[in-house]
Amino acid sequence: MPRKKQPTKPPVATNLDDANELISTLWDRLNDLEDRLNQNSRNSSRPPSSNGPGASSSAPAKKPTGRKRGAQSGHKGSKRMLADTVDETRTYYPDDTCACGGTITISDSPYRRHQVFDIPSQAFSVVEHQLHQGQCCQCSKTVKATLPDNVNQGQMGNNLLAYVAMQSGQFHQSISKIQQQLEQNFGLSFSRGAISEAQGRVSxxxxxxxxxxxxxxxxxxxxxxxxxxxxxxxxxxxxxxxxxxxxxxxxxxxxxxxxxxxxxxxxxxxxxxxxxxxxxxxxxxxxxxQLCWAHILRNMNALAESWGTNKTYGTTLVRLIRILFRLQHRYESNALSEKRYLDRMEKLRIAWREQLELASRRCVTPRYQNRCKLLLKHDDMCWVFLSHDGVPLTNxxxxxxxxxxxxxxxxxxxxxxxxxxxxxxxxxxxxxxxxxxxxxxxxxxxxxxxxxxxxxxxxxxxxxxxxxx
Structure with a gap:
């Protein structure tokens, strides 16, 4: 329902017919506003983070298994593999004499290897390139040395450039956060402009x-x-x-x-x-x-959570979409033959179109009517996956x-x-x-x-x- 400018004065009904018409208009307006207020990631394009605490998730709720949290019985544990290359090895031996007074024979190989991983306190190196100049004894021309081609022209080496780029692209850090990391973790002080310039060089x-x-x-x-x-x-x-x-x-x-x-x-x-x-x-x-059926499901969820005939047709359309996903999953797991899969999909497609046509005429909200009409117009795009193998149902x-x-x-x-x-x-x-x-x-x-x-x-x-x- 399109938004209208709110009048400065409340409307006045002069007779019963005007009052009924006004009630009907306000009722439609109220339900439309409640539909917008109830939008979440399950029935609109809003992200899950906008739901807020306690809101229902966009994914269907899983049935409780009754098991306790944590690793289950029979779970295969994981442990860190020993490193092949170590920087320092410290060897420890027991006493030569046992508590009973006997002599202890020390084995050649250790019975246990315990490795401790740590990071260096200074994790960067600085290479200073000193460029000299000279003067020709004959023409008095000044000759200056130049940096080799394989030396970075800026103050950041390749490893530091790659680190700065990965902190942004992989770990989603802002320039200010990267600046703080370099200062706190490595003792390196670079301006925001220098970090931005480094990103440009990598780009x-x-x-x-x-x-x-x-x-x-x-x-x-x-x-x-x-x-x-x-x-x-x-x-x-x-x-x-x-x-x-x-x-x-x-x-x-x-x-x-x-x-x-x-x-x-x-x-x-x-x-x-x-x-x-x-x-x-x-x-x-x-x-x-191929249109994404997950997006279509969200739109139909909004229709099913609305009021009046919206809810009736929306509930039916949501049920048909869930049947669609169930058929696709059964076919992909080889629980259905190709012929049976195609036959059921064809029947589902007919039922889907019939319900859309009814909803496009009988829904009480023009916004939802238009959604159904648009899906009818683009019906061929919804079913491309039937004629092409490997096309997924969702985006x-x-x-x-x-x-x-x-x-x-x-x-x-x-x-x-x-x-x-x-x-x-x-x-x-x-x-x-x-x-x-x-x-x-x-x-x-x-x-x-x-x-x-x-x-x-x-x-x-x-x-x-x-x-x-």
Missing amino acids: SVLTPAYQDIKEMMRTEAVVHCDETRHQRGNENRWMWQVCTAELSCFMTHFSRGAWAAKKLLGDNPENIVVTDQYAGYHYIDSDHR NEAERSLRSYVLWRKGSYGVWSHRGELFRQRILTIVETCRKQKLNPLNWLRAILEATLNKTSYPLLDDFKAACQ
Whole structure:
């Protein structure tokens, strides 16, 4: 129901018909406002953190198992493996003489090895490069020495540059927090500007790795896409992301429209793109776009938690979606044959469309009627997974991958420059891709910085994976 400007004076009913009409209008308005007030992560796009303490989770409640908390009987314990390389070994021997007066023969090998791990009190090194100059005895020209090409021009070495970048991209620290860490943990004092400049230097060397992952994404059969807003100074910007189970690519843009989506996905994506119902993806052909059923379920939950006929049709639609997920899970676990799976899905699709048509006409709230009409219009996009193997029902892959940036944004309050935006999109691409492939992003970043400084072969993703094997 569209919001209207509140009148300065209360309306006055002159007769019974006017009073009934006024009551009906106020009743609809009251229910609409209560629907908005009851929004949470389960029935809207709000994040779980907005629910507040004691609110119901977006996930269905699990049945209690009756077991106590902690490790269960038969649980395989875990322990730290002994390190192969140690910095110092201290050996201890028992007394030569036993308490009974006998002589003790000492064994050659220890019966127990106890290792204590610690960090050094000074965890950095400083290399001073002294440049001299001379004067020609013939022409009196001053000749100055220059730094070698394999020496960093700034005050931060490769390991420190990689550390600063990882604290931002992987651990979501703001520049102020990184500044405090360097001071407290290492005794290093750098200004906020120096740390920001270090991030910009790292960003510049990540360009080939970023472009490589972006091109690899274009060849994937199925990709997930999502976007979220952030601030650049006082302006709105958008962080776009396209990902798979093994790759993630981020892109900052000033627009949330189809133009930005085309820049990331291409004008005519050949792969199947899993998205929510946002209009910025409507340019994608219906055969190549799968709508997220988790988002549809949230919208139908809002309908089921409303009032009147909204609740009646919403409850039925929610039940059909849960049947859809149950059928998909049974098919993926080989509990259903393909023929039986397709037959049941076809019957479910017919029932789903019938209920949507009824809800689009009989719901008492225009907002929910329009939601049902939009789903009817995009019905083909809801069922792409039936004709293409490997297409998931939800866009959860993108939601989980974008979560790291949401946490970073919440702690550092956006960016102030184009350089900061480029650094975020590139370092997040490296970190999230490494997380999905169980690689160490710090080691990859160090290898990239070393190769760039020494002008050796640049280690792209496949090269780094091969080196780790």
